[in-house]
Amino acid sequence: MPRFHKIAFVASPTGHAREAAAALMRRYDHVPPEEADVVVALGGDGLMLQVLHRFMDNPKPIYGMNRGTVGFLMNEFRDDDLLEHLEAAQRSVIHPLVMDVLDTEGRSHRARAINEVYLLRQTHQTAKLKIAVDGNVRLDLLIADGVLVATAAGSTAYNLSVGGPILPLDAKLLALTPISAFRPRRWRGALLPDYARIRIDVLDAPHRPVAAVADHTEFRRVCTVETSLDRATELVLLHDPGHSLDERILREQFG
Secondary structure, three states, rough: OOOOEEEEEEEEEOOOHHHHHHHHHOOOOOOOOOHHOEEEEEEHHHHHHHHHOOOOOOOOOEEEEEOOOOOOEEEOOOOOOOOHHHHOOOHHHHHOOEEEEEOOOOOOOEEEEOEEEEEEEEOOEEEEEEEEOOEEEEEEEEEEEEEEEEEOOOOOOOHHHHHOOOOOOOOOOEEEEEEEEEEEOOOOOEEEEEOEEEEEEEEOOOOOOEEEEOOOEEEEOEEEEEEEEEEOOOOOEOOOOOOOHHHHHHHHHOO
């Protein structure tokens, strides 16, 4: 019995991606994405994140093929033997972060992130932040451009760019990484268990405004941010044998 019966194709707006999708749709039977039991995404990592967010409340396996730039989360593009590749694909299960925000106007917001949640100063002035983990204050004052919480799946993205560690997918850890820390200057961040609940308070929020971002969802002038892993939501990525997300993260550690 085949693993998947109803395939949908989604593509980024670039010419390469749309042409690839059109060619596959001529070759294979397909249904609208909402009716599919597997989605084939054609584009880059940005599209993959968009598709994962789109089906966050009704997760379904996503098989990505690279028609973008980096394509860290994607498989190599091919227009033949797609059904065979879907049958042989290996599963990578990831959980998103949930971010709860209170802004300076007293409004509450919620968003989810597959890669990272981060706080970033909005003006020329550095942010002043207080960090607590599971109700215990661990850093009374961080003066920095901001701070970032990354999942293992997102540890090779913005987290790596600001000097954070690469996390194996099964490490059950979150990376807490400062962004251009000024004080304490030598603090390089922390590795936290993935069940940790992290609270970040913005000190002097009216005069030193800070934005909070969950992947591509941004809220400005925040005063408190809490984030933790949403274990109830399982997102499934499909990868060709030998190119699983675990393997790609491992390769990234060796350059």
